[in-house]
Amino acid sequence: MGTINYQERIPNNVDIGNDRRLQRALEAWQPNYIDWWMEMGPEGFQQDDVYLRTAVSVDKDGWAHFGHVKMPDYRWGIFLTPSDPNRAIHFGDHMGEKAWQKVPGEYRNILRRIIVTQGDTEPASVEQQRLLGQTCPSLYDLRNLFQVNVEEGRHLWAMVYLLHRYFGRDGREEAEALLERRSGDIDSPRILGAFNEPCEHWLSFFCFTTFTDRDGKYQLRALAESGFDPLARTCNFMLTEEAHHMFVGHTGVGRVLKKTAERMKEGDPRTLGAIPIDMVQKYINLWYSLSLDLFGGEDSSNAATFFGASLKGRDQEGKAGKYDEHTGLGQTYDLALFDKDGNHTIEKLPLRRAMNEVLRDAYVEDCEKVIRSWNRILEKEGCEMRVKLPHRRFHRHQGVYSGLCFSPEGEFMRREQYEARKREWLPTPEDSAYVKSLMTKAITAPGKFADWIAPPPRGINGQPIEFDYVDFAH
Ligand SMILES: [Fe+2]
Numbered sequence: 001m002g003t004i005n006y007q008e009r010i011p012n013n014v015d016i017g018n019d020r021r022l023q024r025a026l027e028a029w030q031p032n033y034i035d036w037w038m039e040m041g042p043e044g045f046q047q048d049d050v051y052l053r054t055a056v057s058v059d060k061d062g063w064a065h066f067g068h069v070k071m072p073d074y075r076w077g078i079f080l081t082p083s084d085p086n087r088a089i090h091f092g093d094h095m096g097e098k099a100w101q102k103v104p105g106e107y108r109n110i111l112r113r114i115i116v117t118q119g120d121t122e123p124a125s126v127e128q129q130r131l132l133g134q135t136c137p138s139l140y141d142l143r144n145l146f147q148v149n150v151e152e153g154r155h156l157w158a159m160v161y162l163l164h165r166y167f168g169r170d171g172r173e174e175a176e177a178l179l180e181r182r183s184g185d186i187d188s189p190r191i192l193g194a195f196n197e198p199c200e201h202w203l204s205f206f207c208f209t210t211f212t213d214r215d216g217k218y219q220l221r222a223l224a225e226s227g228f229d230p231l232a233r234t235c236n237f238m239l240t241e242e243a244h245h246m247f248v249g250h251t252g253v254g255r256v257l258k259k260t261a262e263r264m265k266e267g268d269p270r271t272l273g274a275i276p277i278d279m280v281q282k283y284i285n286l287w288y289s290l291s292l293d294l295f296g297g298e299d300s301s302n303a304a305t306f307f308g309a310s311l312k313g314r315d316q317e318g319k320a321g322k323y324d325e326h327t328g329l330g331q332t333y334d335l336a337l338f339d340k341d342g343n344h345t346i347e348k349l350p351l352r353r354a355m356n357e358v359l360r361d362a363y364v365e366d367c368e369k370v371i372r373s374w375n376r377i378l379e380k381e382g383c384e385m386r387v388k389l390p391h392r393r394f395h396r397h398q399g400v401y402s403g404l405c406f407s408p409e410g411e412f413m414r415r416e417q418y419e420a421r422k423r424e425w426l427p428t429p430e431d432s433a434y435v436k437s438l439m440t441k442a443i444t445a446p447g448k449f450a451d452w453i454a455p456p457p458r459g460i461n462g463q464p465i466e467f468d469y470v471d472f473a474h
């Protein structure tokens with residue numbers, strides 16, 4: 001059941017060959033996708049052979065095949081985890097009903113919006129990362145970047161499949177529009193803020209894959225609970241791919257910190273070509289706060305609608321023992337509010353309206369674990385300094401804290417005070433210039449690493465670190 005059919009032009013495990021209309025629609029979209037990939041995908045590496053994994057099955061074990069492939073020849077396709085014919089909806093107003101195999105008419109528009117918003121992030125990140133290959137710190141890292149990129153491309157396929165299969169003409173139009181918007185474009189930007197921010201260097205890339213891909217993890221987990229079964233099954237498989245993206249970020253920042261801590265034993269990391277820890281901290285502050293915004297407003301009628309409609313659950317809504325009940329009714333969430341003078345009150349928000357914040361709580365907790373593991377690296381290297389997460393109120397552009405100023409500790413600040421100290425907390429143009437000055441060319445000799453990052457403890461898929469992860473065409 002988990003096996004993927006690679007005989008068809010579009011690899012899939014959902015029998016699209018049986019639905020001629022769908023197959024034709026997707027085959028018409030495919031060349032436009034490839035055009036987008038050639039224009040907006042990794043620049044300068046499309047003819048090279050990259051050691052990539054490709055999904056061969058959606059079963060828990062052994063779903064991936066590894067081998068060298070040119071990125072434009074990657075077998076993008078449509079993979080859903082197997083369906084459970086007895087699955088019932090387990091939260092919201094439709095709790096107890098059989099999971100939906102078709103889109104309920106009353107929810108058609110909001111469901112389409114949820115899918116389009118998720119789908120839009122996938123190509124956006126490829127666009128943000130398209131120039132990074134040219135300054136890669138090693139072949140190992142270059143390969144990891146490309147693995148992330150092709151899988152984000154596949155995630156786009158996953159959402160486009162849902163649009164084509166379940167939303168008719170509107171869905172087809174949305175699928176086209178997903179290839180037309182561009183990250184950072186003034187006239188036609190991507191939908192969400194963090195996906196329009198430039199990702200100019202590898203420190204940003206590692207912070208992005210740590211924090212922004214992790215937002216993706218929590219959005220996918222919430223949608224994996226959905227009463228709309230095809231969406232739940234799609235997100236379940238995407239989550240298995242997403243884990244690698246967060247691994248790339250988590251270990252990437254960890255290796256940067258390790259290298260810096262090693263250098264600090266010899267002297268000033270800055271004169272030794274490493275990235276000072278306070279600079280890393282600023283990028284953590286930046287990408288973490290941008291990613292917090294992606295969860296949406298703390299008090300949200302949309303969030304209440306999505307939960308009530310049984311379309312988007314909480315993190316692990318279905319896990320035994322995790323929540324006492326699943327309607328979200330008759331309960332409140334304590335939300336700290338501030339007025340423009342910094343006066344502080346607690347509002348008791350109806351729980352359904354607070355579902356974005358509830359999901360953000362799970363995310364924050366997960367990020368805390370990442371920070372602890374980074375600090376263990378510093379500790380092990382005998383370094384006294386530590387990194388930390390800024391408070392969730394810091395540097396926000398969405399929700400009840402946007403428009404107000406807070407320190408990284410979460411204390412209310414007057415705007416002038418905040419502006420005067422901002423340079424201590426967020427990357428300055430000089431920081432960005434310094435980081436970029438370390439990354440002016442690609443390091444492509446097998447087993448060699450740039451001076452600002454430690455090698456990983458092991459290679460990919462049991463291969464040695466000095467393996468030929470990317471075979472250049474010339
Ligand atoms: Fe993704």
Ligand SMILES: [Fe+2]
Nearest residue numbers: 213216242245
């Ligand atoms: Fe991702």
